[in-house]
Amino acid sequence: MAPEGKQVRVWIDGCFDMVHFGHANVLRQAKALGNYLIVGVHSDEEITQQKGPPVFNEVERYAMVRAIKWVDEVVEGAPYITCPETLKKYNCDFAVHGDDVSITADGKDAYQIIKNSGMYREVKRTQGVSTTDIVGRMLLLTKNHHKREGEDVPDKSYVHNIQKGSMARSPYTGVSQFLATTQKIVQFSSGKQPEAGDKIVYVAGAFDCFHIGHLRFLEKARQHGDYVIVGLHTDSEVNRYVGSNFPIMNVHERVLSVLACKYVHEVVIGAPYTISDEMMTHFKVDVVVHGGTRVYVDENGEDPYRIARDQGKFEKIESSCPLTTSDLVERIIENRQTYIDRNKCKENKELKHSTNGNGVSHETQLIG
Numbered sequence: 410m411a412p413e414g415k416q417v418r419v420w421i422d423g424c425f426d427m428v429h430f431g432h433a434n435v436l437r438q439a440k441a442l443g444n445y446l447i448v449g450v451h452s453d454e455e456i457t458q459q460k461g462p463p464v465f466n467e468v469e470r471y472a473m474v475r476a477i478k479w480v481d482e483v484v485e486g487a488p489y490i491t492c493p494e495t496l497k498k499y500n501c502d503f504a505v506h507g508d509d510v511s512i513t514a515d516g517k518d519a520y521q522i523i524k525n526s527g528m529y530r531e532v533k534r535t536q537g538v539s540t541t542d543i544v545g546r547m548l549l550l551t552k553n554h555h556k557r558e559g560e561d562v563p564d565k566s567y568v569h570n571i572q573k574g575s576m577a578r579s580p581y582t583g584v585s586q587f588l589a590t591t592q593k594i595v596q597f598s599s600g601k602q603p604e605a606g607d608k609i610v611y612v613a614g615a616f617d618c619f620h621i622g623h624l625r626f627l628e629k630a631r632q633h634g635d636y637v638i639v640g641l642h643t644d645s646e647v648n649r650y651v652g653s654n655f656p657i658m659n660v661h662e663r664v665l666s667v668l669a670c671k672y673v674h675e676v677v678i679g680a681p682y683t684i685s686d687e688m689m690t691h692f693k694v695d696v697v698v699h700g701g702t703r704v705y706v707d708e709n710g711e712d713p714y715r716i717a718r719d720q721g722k723f724e725k726i727e728s729s730c731p732l733t734t735s736d737l738v739e740r741i742i743e744n745r746q747t748y749i750d751r752n753k754c755k756e757n758k759e760l761k762h763s764t765n766g767n768g769v770s771h772e773t774q775l776i777g
Contacts, residue, residue: 417443420501422487423511424456426463427543428473429619430597430662431535433669437596438532439505440479447499448480449487459489459514462747464544464740469621476624478599478671489513491523507534538662543618546657547741548749589661597668599675601636603693608634611694613680613713614702615647615734617656619666622732626700629726631672633696639667640680650682650705657734683713686720694722701727 421439425432425448440446451459453467463470467485475483488495490513491504504523508531511519523529603609610633616623631637641663647656656663660679667676681688684697697717707713717723 416445418445418447418499418501419443420447420449420491420496420499420504421506422449422451422484422491422504423506424451424460424463424540425470425474426456426465427540427618427620428465428470428477429538429540429543429658430665430669431538432474433477433479433597433665434535434593435505435507435532436477436479437669439530440481442505442530442532443502445481446479447482447484447501448474449484449491449495450474451489452486455486455489461750462744464540464737465621472621473624476628476671477669490519493523493526493528496523496528503528503530505530505532507532509534543657544741547618547738548745549654589664594664594668597665599668599673601674603636603674607636608695609693610634610637611640611684611689611692611697612637612699613640613642613682613684613697614700615642615651615656616663616667617647617651617658617734618737619663619670620732620734620737622728622730622736623667624670624672625728625730626726627670627672629700629728630698633698633724633726636674637672638675638677638692638694639673640677640684641667642682643679646682649708655734657738683707683711683715684717686716689716689720689722697723699723699725701725701731702733 419439419442421436423432436446436448450467450470453463456463465473471483471485474480484499491506496502496504504520506520506529513519518524520529610630612627612630616639627637627639641660644656644660658666664676664678667673677692688694689697694717697714699714704712704714712718714723
């Protein structure tokens with residue numbers, strides 16, 4: 410916690426590929442150690458050199474990080490190895506990283522220099538999620554409706570090993586299933602209530618694997634009012650209208666990802682698919698907004714937005730980015746061997762580092 414009246418500038422950096430609630434939680438904890446958070450985001454070239462190509466390009470990653478509610482400033486193209494000179498350049502008091510290890514291409518701790526300088530603080534990583542894990546989940550979607558003629562499904566046992574469970578060897582890449590708690594939801598929630606006269610916007614959907622397409626849509630939705638409520642559909646409902654193995658992330662994971670977005674004020678967990686008159690009245694909704702994606706009928710074959718349309722409170726908007734979760738899955742599938750190899754290399758480096766006895770520095774300050 411920063412001393413009253415003093416600006417404590419905190420530095421944190423990373424790839425922030427496929428930005429998820431685990432990233433957001435580290436940023437939340439880092440911001441709590443000071444009052445001004447600067448986030449350095451590595452370039453595509455640097456990431457490719459150190460660990461293999463990212464899923465999202467640097468422009469997408471810069472935008473995603475800027476939209477997280479705890480971020481004050483983004484430094485584009487930040488160096489992969491954090492050093493005191495970078496902190497001094499941006500007048501930062503210290504650097505923060507999660508309690509997982511970040512390994513350079515030559516197998517060294519990317520934060521060892523800053524640890525040795527005494528300008529390092531550490532926070533807890535979020536168990537149960539990582540970019541590697543999410544990529545692994547997407548790789549498992551490679552079935553007949555996703556693959557091209559003649560292609561093989563990736564080794565499911567290996568991908569599962571990447572994801573989670575007792576078979577995972579690396580203590581950082583191998584993760585356990587995420588467990589949601591009310592405390593975590595409260596930590597992510599804005600706690601802000603709509604004020605008198607606020608125009609309330611309601612949007613609904615899956616928001617699976619929160620990405621740049623979701624972000625641009627919510628940014629546009631925010632322009633239609635003062636207070637944005639997002640209705641998140643249950644896993645079973647999403648599976649009903651999307652099919653396949655969707656959603657990739659469960660409803661608890663999706664809640665935190667959406668709450669971390671600075672354009673969102675409130676989330677309805679397990680929102681009804683059909684928007685009723687009672688729901689419109691309860692939340693005092695002024696406008697219901699939907700993006701460019703298809704509107705699926707409800708279980709009765711009816712338009713879920715019929716009430717809002719009848720009341721003249723429905724608007725369809727187009728965002729500046731048409732990316733969908735299915736498009737994102739296709740990115741992974743088209744380059745799946747690259748990502749399998751990248752994940753395996755990452756796991757091996759982490760395993761080697763951990764078994765060599767390279768643990769957390771004694772100078773590290775662990776923040777709960």
